[in-house]
Amino acid sequence: MTAPSASQRSSTGPLKGEPRREPLRVVIAEDNYLVREGTRRLLEDSGEVDVVAAVDDATDLLAAVAALQPDAVITDIRMPPGHGTEGIDAARTIRRDHPGIGVIVLSQHSDAAYATELFRDGTEGLGYLLKMSIADLDELLAAIRSVVAGRSVVDPVVVQRLVDQRVRQGASPLQTLAPREREVLREMAEGRTNAAIGARLHLSESAIEKNVNAIFTKLGLGAEQGVSRRVAAVLAYLRADPD
Missing domain, CATH: 1.10.10.10 (Winged helix-like DNA-binding domain superfamily/Winged helix DNA-binding domain)
Structure with a gap:
């Protein structure tokens, strides 16, 4: 059966006739307050996601994951303290220590080197999306569901x-x-x-x-x-x- 397209999916819940899913428990890591809270509100308003924590650095992200055991993590690629590739490092740590948790890394950079670094040790349960993808709620929700299911997502750009x-x-x-x-x-x-x-x-x-x-x-x-x-x-x- 063909999966519903983005235009067919509803940002407020499942398609008519589908069983209602329990909200996915997600942790967000983003040092920009407006982006962090905007993403939280966007996801929670969908009715499909419960944002159980929103943090601003990699240390707090790893602590939140260990304490809350979410279904998925959405993390910026660059965060304090070094504003380097903390998000990628955290993503690989999470997948190693908590293989049941899916991780999406968001970046402003379409440079393929960041994606290959993220997937260096494996791709299952990992996603790499450009930040502009946040604007498409249906695609973001689909990406979250994919990594939770152990699949991989890569931004088409x-x-x-x-x-x-x-x-x-x-x-x-x-x-x-x-x-x-x-x-x-x-x-x-x-x-x-x-x-x-x-x-x-x-x-x-x-x-x-x-x-x-x-x-x-x-x-x-x-x-x-x-x-x-x-x-x-x-x-x-x-x-x-x-x-």
């Missing part, structure tokens, strides 16, 4: 940069992909199922399956089952050295 970066490297096997296969690859890296990719590209699910199999064959990747494994394979390939 970042995926585009990753793919373009690899294509510019002359030895990249991405150059062997047909244009349609490259489109499907980008959709895969964004965490979409075959059915969802088919809906977006106006193709049948069987056509998407053929493209997926061709992608795995051309890139020398095993056809692992499951969206998060597919994303892991794609990102592992994209961040690999061209040699």
